[in-house]
Amino acid sequence: MRVNTRTCYALTLMADLSRQSPGRPAPLREVARRQRLSPRYLSQLTIPLRNASLLKSVWGNRGGYLLARPPARISLLEVIEAVSGPVGLTDCVLDPNYCRRSAYCECRRVWKQINDGIVKVLSGYTLADLARLGAGDAVQGTPGGPQEDSLTCRPQPRASRPSRPRSAPRGSA
Amino acid sequence: MRVNTRTCYALTLMADLSRQSPGRPAPLREVARRQRLSPRYLSQLTIPLRNASLLKSVWGNRGGYLLARPPARISLLEVIEAVSGPVGLTDCVLDPNYCRRSAYCECRRVWKQINDGIVKVLSGYTLADLARLGAGDAVQGTPGGPQEDSLTCRPQPRASRPSRPRSAPRGSA
């Protein structure tokens, strides 16, 4: 599984909607403002969510979005799979033919086992659980303060955790 | 966590060494041939593994690699963290400051919980377990048959599972 911003934002969107009045459609603009996310980017996520029958959209003026079901009956797994496809820690877990070495690769069974665990956790979690975790409306501070210049998730433009640790100095081993 | 070829190959390398005679260094060339992996690429992985004291190298002619400890005393977590850094499903799990939304993001706790589960599984698994799973020497087929043209893991040059599922046709919803 690759947890990316799509995944996170979709969950955030759904959790936010879970906290709104059940009958009234919430405009995406408001959700985006509360969660401090780009409304445009968020709107890309609504399409697969609607296609997966997790979200209902109301057209026209005073329109917006509604959850298709009560929050307690939508699992995180459903949301994630709607926007990011099947949950697979690796590609070989989902498709044995993906990797040429699948037939004799020891790792694959480990990934499979871990993946099953992830799926189990995610299917047990619902939006209601998620909504309970969140602190209601997110944006409460910055009352007239300086606006953040971007609505992105990343802290700064070129933040990158070194995924390949540098080797230790030669003499240390 | 991003499971990539580095992770997989490092585990494969270590599992292969686990199956060799304990006292005798195994040349990387032979491991690569058995596992059908690029010896050059594999050799990049030995450096962090040696720095993490999981691998010992023997220089010169008749040299090669040895596990630093018995396979039953090396966990998969150690190997993975040596080559890929700390196991984190997301960046925000490892570093709260990575994401600006951390303070009020509901998802983070979910990722944290899943991540803890992954770490637990990986630290419980040892190379001995992995070696038992593998089918001894990997390369047994292709007796004089046509050589595969590449030693990569990917099936074909441009294999790509669509991570962003295309939206269904308009009329279907």
Next chain:
DNA sequence: CCAAAAGTCTACTAATATGATAGACTCGAT
């Protein structure tokens, strides 16, 4: 002493994925 075998280090590159923005459009209440 020299050559070969083995490991070590650093750079590089093509392909892909990612995060986000933009423009043009459709629908429907008022």
Next chain:
DNA sequence: ATCGAGTCTATCATATTAGTAGACTTTTGG
């Protein structure tokens, strides 16, 4: 009819990934 909302498609800069390559060091063995 018009405004505010959702829908769809395209584009783009950057980062990551997988793998290759070249140059170097160390040791064995003759």
